[in-house]
Amino acid sequence: MEEIRRQLTLFIENETIEKVRVKFNPAQHALISAHVTLCREDELEDLDTIIANIKSLKINKPIRIIFNDVERFENGKGALIPACKEGTPLVNHANDHFHNLRDAILISPRKHLPHITLMHPRNSTCTDSIFEEIKSFKLPATLFFNKISLIEQKSGGKWKVLDEFSL
Template sequence: MQKIRQQLTLFITGQNETIEQIRTQFNPIQHSLIAAHVTLCREDEIEQLDQVLANIKNIKLDSPIQMTFGAVEQFENGKGVYIPVKAGNESFQQLRKLISKGINDSPRALLPHITLVHPRNSTCTSEIFEQIKSYPLPTVLSFYKISLITQINGGKWEITREFDFVISKKE
């Protein structure tokens, strides 16, 4: 029996060279499974997929979701490394509410972040963490589209559908 997972994701489309370099060097397994991203909704939050997709199609924002990221941090007893959001969390949470409208009007709060070293398939040491801290990482990123991604039997995540949610202002 196949195990199929789906999530909604905001992929990093600009300023991701350094992030991907870190992921390639220190977390090649995760790098091969999925590009750098911010998880928008986990699989349990999109079980009513038809309603979720209908909600996404109705989202039209005047500007992209912009997030400011802080310094890298370790998590899960130092095994993992991520870049947590410092500002822009409100617009991220509002986007999550629009997606779950009519399904769950109070979705749980997620801390937006970019995982550099995933503890499931790599381990960060003190030396690795010091190296990662020395990289010039982007601090402000903008997101314009939502990607529905699918993983089958623990394989590579594939983009199933993409949705632009920013309306361009053309006079």
């Protein structure tokens, strides 16, 4: 049986992020463009209600996410850019836009720290020298998003956009 995964995603248009992904994780880059996952597949069980919630949104400005410096995860095998954590000096409520959007879309969302995966541990390995090289890139501290994309992956293949919703 074919495995189908769906997610709500905020795609990123940033040349530097894509350069890092192409150079250090071409396999993942080939599957999906740089993005911040808004809602994972297990959160989309009632997709019709979620889409209705998205369509009823009244947002008059882009969703802003403020990021920290790149860090390693999964025992150092992967690399990501995490969003600022609440409670960090000068960034209290920094990513409320993201969390408020999840609250408006999902019935009972779990806490989810937004992030950008640069190297996915499923198909890459971040060595110490690679990590130092990634840290030398000028990566964005803040990104703005104007649309939500509903995406789908079949049997581990390339993710495809099924629908897009302007904010």
